[in-house]
Amino acid sequence: MSQTGLERLLGHDFTNGQLLTQALTHRSHSARNNERLEFLGDGVLNCIIANQLFQRFSKLPEGDLSRLRAHLVKEPTLCEIAQRLQLGDMLKLGEGELKSGGWRRPSVLADALEAIIGAVFLDAGFIAAEALVVRLYTPLLEAIDPKSIGKDAKSLLQEYLQGRKIALPEYTVTATEGEAHCQLFKVDCTIPKLKLVTHGEGSSRRAAEQQAAERAYQQLTATS
Amino acid sequence: MSQTGLERLLGHDFTNGQLLTQALTHRSHSARNNERLEFLGDGVLNCIIANQLFQRFSKLPEGDLSRLRAHLVKEPTLCEIAQRLQLGDMLKLGEGELKSGGWRRPSVLADALEAIIGAVFLDAGFIAAEALVVRLYTPLLEAIDPKSIGKDAKSLLQEYLQGRKIALPEYTVTATEGEAHCQLFKVDCTIPKLKLVTHGEGSSRRAAEQQAAERAYQQLTATS
Numbered sequence: 001m002s003q004t005g006l007e008r009l010l011g012h013d014f015t016n017g018q019l020l021t022q023a024l025t026h027r028s029h030s031a032r033n034n035e036r037l038e039f040l041g042d043g044v045l046n047c048i049i050a051n052q053l054f055q056r057f058s059k060l061p062e063g064d065l066s067r068l069r070a071h072l073v074k075e076p077t078l079c080e081i082a083q084r085l086q087l088g089d090m091l092k093l094g095e096g097e098l099k100s101g102g103w104r105r106p107s108v109l110a111d112a113l114e115a116i117i118g119a120v121f122l123d124a125g126f127i128a129a130e131a132l133v134v135r136l137y138t139p140l141l142e143a144i145d146p147k148s149i150g151k152d153a154k155s156l157l158q159e160y161l162q163g164r165k166i167a168l169p170e171y172t173v174t175a176t177e178g179e180a181h182c183q184l185f186k187v188d189c190t191i192p193k194l195k196l197v198t199h200g201e202g203s204s205r206r207a208a209e210q211q212a213a214e215r216a217y218q219q220l221t222a223t224s
Numbered sequence: 225m226s227q228t229g230l231e232r233l234l235g236h237d238f239t240n241g242q243l244l245t246q247a248l249t250h251r252s253h254s255a256r257n258n259e260r261l262e263f264l265g266d267g268v269l270n271c272i273i274a275n276q277l278f279q280r281f282s283k284l285p286e287g288d289l290s291r292l293r294a295h296l297v298k299e300p301t302l303c304e305i306a307q308r309l310q311l312g313d314m315l316k317l318g319e320g321e322l323k324s325g326g327w328r329r330p331s332v333l334a335d336a337l338e339a340i341i342g343a344v345f346l347d348a349g350f351i352a353a354e355a356l357v358v359r360l361y362t363p364l365l366e367a368i369d370p371k372s373i374g375k376d377a378k379s380l381l382q383e384y385l386q387g388r389k390i391a392l393p394e395y396t397v398t399a400t401e402g403e404a405h406c407q408l409f410k411v412d413c414t415i416p417k418l419k420l421v422t423h424g425e426g427s428s429r430r431a432a433e434q435q436a437a438e439r440a441y442q443q444l445t446a447t448s
Contacts, residue, residue, distance in 0.1 A: 043274030050267030
């Protein structure tokens with residue numbers, strides 16, 4: 001894809017195309033990279049998302065708004081949007097990063113997306129950046145269920161069980177595999193009273209527990 | 225001071241004065257309070273400060289910009305500005321908060337200032353909010369020494385000593401007083417080669433060490 005193609009996807013025609021080039025440049029590639037733009041874009045994105053949530057959910061208390069915002073600006077969400085835009089193909093990376101697959105690393109993709117938001121802000125101001133963020137986030141904003149999103153699976157599962165006076169689940173590590181720098185944890189989530197056992201895996205104990213909890217929660221809410 | 229007086233100090237004339245009233249209303253006073261505005265204002269402030277720093281310090285790397293921003297938006301800084309505006313006198317608090325001196329609590333003052341920034345954003349848009357933040361922050365932005373601010377005293381002291389090839393300071397807890405929920409730690413910071421010992425106190429070991437380090441750093445930089 002060309003930069004013009006990306007501009008079309010973004011819905012923003014850069015007056016200063018250099019800004020977009022810089023936003024796509026990883027620090028491994030050159031000194032004129034996207035780190036400062038990412039800093040700016042992060043602030044711009046947070047502000048715009050805060051305003052969107054404030055306007056859309058006029059009854060929601062501050063704590064819930066914060067929770068929703070955290071969900072919308074966290075790395076996996078940014079990475080998902082970056083993948084939709086196929087940003088990975090457009091990144092300028094140093095040779096080492098290129099070989100190690102830096103173009104598909106979530107942090108690299110998320111940073112580039114934030115940098116693009118910063119670049120649009122510099123190129124055309126707040127209103128243009130807002131229009132971009134709204135375009136990118138509309139599907140996510142419309143899909144929000146303010147009650148559940150942002151809460152982690154373990155909390156959701158716990159609330160579900162407490163509401164039904166069922167004893168809380170037990171999490172057990174069943175295996176850890178791999179070397180120290182890239183371990184894989186396997187965890188079982190057991191709810192004795194419901195005779196339910198689900199399994200989760202992840203690069204940390206916490207991540208594995210979350211996955212196991214999510215599977216349990218999905219099974220319970222699908223059948224209830 | 226009247227609301228009009230405050231508007232004059234802020235340099236913003238509200239079209240919808242209700243927004244300012246709400247920004248000054250603590251949750252202890254009524255349901256229509258400033259909590260949601262504070263959420264919005266926090267995002268708006270972060271974004272504007274990020275942009276100001278980005279523009280003013282065109283060579284500063286992302287990490288330093290983040291550090292400076294954190295310093296400028298943290299509670300004590302917000303509280304200082306709120307005091308300059310005498311916001312405490314204008315707050316609407318519930319009776320309990322009023323009696324317990326809520327109008328001088330740093331978190332209450334800082335939240336109200338963020339809520340005012342959110343209120344101006346809603347009243348007149350991003351450019352008006354930016355103008356307000358720039359007015360409030362100009363003295364602080366101009367006083368920034370990007371090399372030192374935001375760095376903690378222990379780091380500054382360490383860098384100072386390393387630059388002169390002097391062995392690093394030793395921190396020793398000399399006493400802990402008080403009960404578990406409000407302990408006081410006393411710490412000595414010793415730099416043997418310079419025969420310098422300074423003393424610090426705080427509600428945590430870390431805080432006491434910082435104070436001791438700050439005093440050592442001040443003594444060294446005042447005499448060097």
